[in-house]
Amino acid sequence: MNLTTLLDMAADGGDDRIVLGSSRDGLSAGQLREAARNGAATLARGGASALVHIAKNGPAFPVALLAAALAGVPFVPINYRLGRAQLGALLAKHPGAYVIADEQHAGLAEEIAVGIRTPEAWLAAARTPAASGSASDPDPDSTAVIIYTSGTTSEPKGVLLRHGNLVSYVIGTVEFGSAGADESSLLCVPPYHIAAVSNVLTNLYAGRRLVLLDAFTPSAWLRLVRDERVTNAMVVPTILARIMDDGSADRSVPSLRTLAYGGAAMPPRVIERALREWPHVGFVNAYGLTETSSTVSILGPEEHREAFASADPAVRARLHSAGRPIPGVDVQVRDADGVEVPIGAPGRIWVRGEQVSGEYAGKARARDDGWFDTRDLGRLDADGFLFVEGRQDDTIIRGAENIAPAEIEDVLLRQDGVADAVAVGVPDDEWGHRIEAVVTPERDAELDPDALREAAEAALRTSKTPDRIAVWDEIPRTDTGKIQRHHVVTRLAVGDDITG
Incomplete structure (x- = not known):
């Protein structure tokens, strides 16, 4: 057909x-x-x-x-x-x-x-x-x-x-x-x-x-x-x-x-x-x-x-999952060596199915025995719900530790008055990357970067807490909603609009 x-x-x-x-x-x-x-x-x-x-x-x-x-x-x-x-x-x-x-x-x-x-x-x-x-x-x-x-x-x-x-x-x-x-x-x-x-x-x-x-x-x-x-x-x-x-x-x-x-x-x-x-x-x-x-x-x-009505944290969390694979599509989560990881463990999302192309003009098919490496990071829970946790390319590497921006962003987005948030790795001579974040306020809200850092530190390890947080009017995104992280990094690297 x-x-x-x-x-x-x-x-x-x-x-x-x-x-x-x-x-x-x-x-x-x-x-x-x-x-x-x-x-x-x-x-x-x-x-x-x-x-x-x-x-x-x-x-x-x-x-x-x-x-x-x-x-x-x-x-x-x-x-x-x-x-x-x-x-x-x-x-x-x-x-x-x-x-x-x-x-x-x-x-x-x-x-x-x-x-x-x-x-x-x-x-x-x-x-x-x-x-x-x-x-x-x-x-x-x-x-x-x-x-x-x-x-x-x-x-x-x-x-x-x-x-x-x-x-x-x-x-x-x-x-x-x-x-x-x-x-x-x-x-x-x-x-x-x-x-x-x-x-x-x-x-x-x-x-x-x-x-x-x-x-x-x-x-x-x-x-x-x-x-x-x-x-x-x-x-x-x-x-x-x-x-x-x-x-x-x-x-x-x-x-x-x-x-x-x-x-x-x-x-x-x-x-x-x-x-x-x-x-x-x-x-x-x-x-x-x-x-x-x-x-x-x-x-x-x-x-x-x-999920929205549940008091069970595991069920409630599924509200922010990508659900389950559709018929005809197989999903696996694998480690950096391409080996499938246990349920609940993080890794890279691989998919397989007749609808999967994984092919680019002028290049050989980027597939492995029918499987396609999405380069998205995620995990599967015990009931097959898929949680997407960012892109491999967006990973912050601080002092040889790999840090997923999504984990930091999730904490910031749950703070009162925060409408949008992004965490990125800004080049640093000592650590490789330093963690910096940008937030935007909800209508009529005033955000305190120091208070946001304290909230992040309370929820995350110190090594995952942003070194600085900026408050901007808007975070640059594509018209399909994807954060333009390279623009964020460029602005932060020169200290543009840093307020905290």
Whole structure:
């Protein structure tokens, strides 16, 4: 099976319900297939080697994803927020591509593109009847999507996701045609994120209408949920935090049934507040990577509620876990030598399954007998719940001791008035790294760095207590919620904004 198979199933088995856009003027699965076929014909006529997308979310994005599949070429969504030099370097990797770009970035693609259109022009052309010719039937082992990693610590790598990887994820997590006629899903993560690609495919396969929000504000998100009677939504933690922290917003979401979140660690105070304010909503923590075609483990709604209501510390702790592996995915925690560790012991998270790619453009598959090293740190408890505790690359090495920033951050985030926190290792001639931290205050809160250090020392060993704590207005994050630790280290290394 390939992505075109999923589209055909949705179009042939549907009931003409709207699957993309507003309930008033959106596209049915049949209309979506026709638009994708027209787009594929454009790609074929131009001899395109790929379809590159450099623009915000919108209906042109799903049409482009499926058009590329029908044309048998990779779909390449690129981060439009990158600088011109970075964008130019990524575009140079795709000579002969057809490019969908907003007006700001269209000029960058002129030297490599066989055709360039704005999202609006692309969508208008795709909705115009054309001689589409015969559609491609891609080999399941061919590349469907190339997504570039964020490149926060190194040059972005192009993750290759094959048709078979993505199809395996979809059919392993969603029942075909399972959505009710009244169901709709709101997507506001950027199109170059794996969650955007996977949400297009899973909602189409389920028969659920997909609504896209291109520019997030708390009020715009909440208003769209109410206006379109959204039943399902997916957010990154920073979005949920902004919604919960906006005192001026009407946070009523009567239609919302399920809210999935992922992409970064969720601050405890945010999910706990959301559970209190929206008790009717089923929360889902979805942990996954681009290299795994999206989600590999889930903490479901009942597990959220059970953990939130429990007085047992071990059960309560699961509220901040990534849940259990989904069907078809195996998870192990291994030590530095690749040996599986005992239950409860920390190590690196390895995953295996048909949806797992672990492959990068221009490089051999980074897999070991089907297993992929995520480079995330974590542990499994006795009941199979996975706790993700940061990245191997983020480890602080102080005096030859490896220290996980997540342990320090968890303590700081539990202190009154702390909205966000990050701990990093700043280069030090004597210790290798010295531990420094940054916190941001909740609305109208005043933070005392000395008091925070005392609280950290009371909960942690002295060797894990930050040497200094800064109070900033904001911690730099990517638009998918990941902390940009290298920016934090750079600012701290020169003493910028140190207040304690």
